[in-house]
Amino acid sequence: MEHSLVEDSVVALSQVLDHKSDGVQRVGQTQMVEAVATAISGRTHLVVEAGTGTGKSLAYLIPAVLSGQRIAVATATKSLQNQLADADLPFLAEHLGVPVSWSVVKGRQSYVCMAKLVERMGPNLDGGTQLLDEDSADLDVIAEWVRAGGTGDRDDLPTTVPDDLWRHVSVSGMECPGKKQCPQGSKCFAEAALEAARDSQITITNHHLYALHMAAGRRILPDHDVVVFDEAHKLEAASSAAFGVDVGGGRLVAFANNAQRLVAPSQRDQLLGEVRSLASRLGGEVELLPEARLNPAAGALGEAILGGIRAVGQTLRALPNTDEHAPQAGPIARVKAQGGHIQADFGMALDMPQGYVAWAEPIRRVVRVAPITVDDSIAANLLVHHPTIMTSATLTTGGSFTPLARRLGLTAEAIPDDPAAFDVEDPLSRTYEGLRVEGSFEYATQGLLYVASQLPDPREDQWSAAAGAEMRSLVEAAGGRALVLTTSYRMLKVAADALKGAPFEVLVQGEMPKRQLISRFAETETATLLATMGYWEGIDVPGPSLSLVVIDRIPFPRPDDPLMQARRDAVVAKGGSAFDEVDLPHATVLLAQGSGRLIRNEGDTGVIAILDRRLTAMRYGQRILRSLPRLLRTSDKERAVRFLAEVSAARAEQ
Ligand code: SF4
Numbered sequence: 001m002e003h004s005l006v007e008d009s010v011v012a013l014s015q016v017l018d019h020k021s022d023g024v025q026r027v028g029q030t031q032m033v034e035a036v037a038t039a040i041s042g043r044t045h046l047v048v049e050a051g052t053g054t055g056k057s058l059a060y061l062i063p064a065v066l067s068g069q070r071i072a073v074a075t076a077t078k079s080l081q082n083q084l085a086d087a088d089l090p091f092l093a094e095h096l097g098v099p100v101s102w103s104v105v106k107g108r109q110s111y112v113c114m115a116k117l118v119e120r121m122g123p124n125l126d127g128g129t130q131l132l133d134e135d136s137a138d139l140d141v142i143a144e145w146v147r148a149g150g151t152g153d154r155d156d157l158p159t160t161v162p163d164d165l166w167r168h169v170s171v172s173g174m175e176c177p178g179k180k181q182c183p184q185g186s187k188c189f190a191e192a193a194l195e196a197a198r199d200s201q202i203t204i205t206n207h208h209l210y211a212l213h214m215a216a217g218r219r220i221l222p223d224h225d226v227v228v229f230d231e232a233h234k235l236e237a238a239s240s241a242a243f244g245v246d247v248g249g250g251r252l253v254a255f256a257n258n259a260q261r262l263v264a265p266s267q268r269d270q271l272l273g274e275v276r277s278l279a280s281r282l283g284g285e286v287e288l289l290p291e292a293r294l295n296p297a298a299g300a301l302g303e304a305i306l307g308g309i310r311a312v313g314q315t316l317r318a319l320p321n322t323d324e325h326a327p328q329a330g331p332i333a334r335v336k337a338q339g340g341h342i343q344a345d346f347g348m349a350l351d352m353p354q355g356y357v358a359w360a361e362p363i364r365r366v367v368r369v370a371p372i373t374v375d376d377s378i379a380a381n382l383l384v385h386h387p388t389i390m391t392s393a394t395l396t397t398g399g400s401f402t403p404l405a406r407r408l409g410l411t412a413e414a415i416p417d418d419p420a421a422f423d424v425e426d427p428l429s430r431t432y433e434g435l436r437v438e439g440s441f442e443y444a445t446q447g448l449l450y451v452a453s454q455l456p457d458p459r460e461d462q463w464s465a466a467a468g469a470e471m472r473s474l475v476e477a478a479g480g481r482a483l484v485l486t487t488s489y490r491m492l493k494v495a496a497d498a499l500k501g502a503p504f505e506v507l508v509q510g511e512m513p514k515r516q517l518i519s520r521f522a523e524t525e526t527a528t529l530l531a532t533m534g535y536w537e538g539i540d541v542p543g544p545s546l547s548l549v550v551i552d553r554i555p556f557p558r559p560d561d562p563l564m565q566a567r568r569d570a571v572v573a574k575g576g577s578a579f580d581e582v583d584l585p586h587a588t589v590l591l592a593q594g595s596g597r598l599i600r601n602e603g604d605t606g607v608i609a610i611l612d613r614r615l616t617a618m619r620y621g622q623r624i625l626r627s628l629p630r631l632l633r634t635s636d637k638e639r640a641v642r643f644l645a646e647v648s649a650a651r652a653e654q
Helices: 005-017 027-042 056-067 078-095 114-121 133-147 163-168 189-198 207-215 232-243 249-259 265-288 299-318 329-350 375-383 402-407 463-477 489-498 514-523 562-573 578-595 619-625 637-653
Strands: 045-050 071-075 102-104 202-206 226-229 245-248 356-361 366-371 388-392 432-437 447-451 482-485 506-508 528-531 548-551 606-610 632-634
Touching: 005 027, 005 056, 005 078, 027 045, 027 056, 027 388, 027 432, 045 056, 056 071, 056 078, 056 202, 056 226, 056 388, 071 078, 071 207, 078 102, 078 202, 102 189, 114 133, 114 329, 133 163, 202 207, 207 226, 207 232, 207 375, 232 366, 232 375, 232 388, 232 402, 245 249, 245 265, 245 329, 249 265, 249 299, 249 329, 265 299, 299 329, 329 366, 356 562, 402 578, 447 637, 463 482, 463 489, 463 548, 463 606, 463 637, 489 506, 489 528, 506 514, 514 528, 548 578, 562 578, 578 606, 578 619, 606 637
Parallel strands: 045 388, 045 432, 071 202, 071 226, 102 202, 226 388, 447 606, 447 632, 482 528, 482 548, 506 528, 548 606
Antiparallel strands: 245 366, 356 366
């Protein structure tokens, strides 16, 4: 009897859950399995908001594996990538009863570049280092590891090496000339990872690499039928990064340094002197610019960019022609690739494609050029080709998928004469099904969502001092065990000042590397961690170390953010509301991410405190609240403090 993928997947879910210690079949997980199986077999797009605790990775992996199709799964974080490759897929391989094959593919810079390693250490990797003494030992470790059959993947290295040293033995995608042009192409680890993925049913990768794959006309990753994006709320940012470019003097300096020993001595000073002088001119121009939108082709900036293109071109023409076995063949191929990318990217800045915007980032000393929106690019390079499943715990605004789905190229309606479908045989529609499934948590009994409605409006001057005092009293009531997330460095300082002298350890972002800071917070039950934007997502600290998440205010994007400004203008030009379509969805997803740090497993309990009265005072607040964890809600400070004191007392007794 023929079974459908939906039926088979649901049965398989129930079978594999028998092998899990907490293997309860959850309604949301079953719904998601059915929806994913339906999308794969019906070749449609699916967007699933699945609350924390749904078990969403198994919910997409089971139908993916049983479909027999080739599936690319892209995640935003390394931890989720590791979970899929090292836990979920091995578990399914053991219990699903069908063959399961998978590979992980990362960006080039994640692997040892054999060409560079051989150039430094000789063909047998046993000497010849040209690095300083203190780096030699690390380099020897890398060479020894490679000689012993190591994977070449930095994450598998038996030791941690500094970024500076890693740069000596790795390349970016911009510098790699590709397997055919590289003398070590046959021994290349990055190429080997791609080769392994060609033989695997499931390719696990990251958003950034998948976005580069789209930007490169789908020429990086092996062929696949279906794509799953987990943590899909991050896809827009990764796509914007991949379809955009940085223009700055640093790229010219790196090019000149790499070309230094390759250009004939008679031309070296003149050619590379010119490149370096243009680099400094360009850097000087960018440094003086305000962080605002600009036309890179205009004035002295445009001249410096054009000069950079010409100087790079002259240097490339002066490189010797060598055969592939010559010792300089590898470095020359890499410099050619690097120069070619600089010319193309700088050229794009001088002749910006329609729909792109440029702005200065003086601190990074670059001009950033990026598409205002990525919807059409994602549609043309993904959605018309592959059924796509996008999932995350936070995708909706006010219960609606529309704002985010639209920005990712999906539409509720079929688009007549869709330009993205031009030249594609049998293009897929850009329409999608949306599904919201609840996680397994009993939010109503696990905690409180407290909105500090008695505080001044965050736009008023008195707010920051009042918010600081509120943070102190809440964190004290929790006995530490708090994560305080701020929207600015200014408020981070307010929080740090407010918590000075507190009777528990206060960890502040910047005191130590991020991973170390989070580990210390997780290991020290009463510690409190204060951090700003980079910490709103991804912190996963279940258990007693986290009973309180304090968020200073609704994280609306900065009004003067150049890319956001351009997006607002584009929405308004089409007759839409910039607030509804740009600011509110952005703030909602981020606030939901920050709030989602509190309840990470069934036993967690505590308070989410948001010190922004607009959540209850403004009408849009209701739309935001609909996307936050469904805890009991209160504006009563005493109730929140009592709850925290009870949790704190219970923790202290354990
Ligand atoms: S192809 Fe060559 S240059 Fe590129 S990463 Fe591999 S070894 Fe390095």
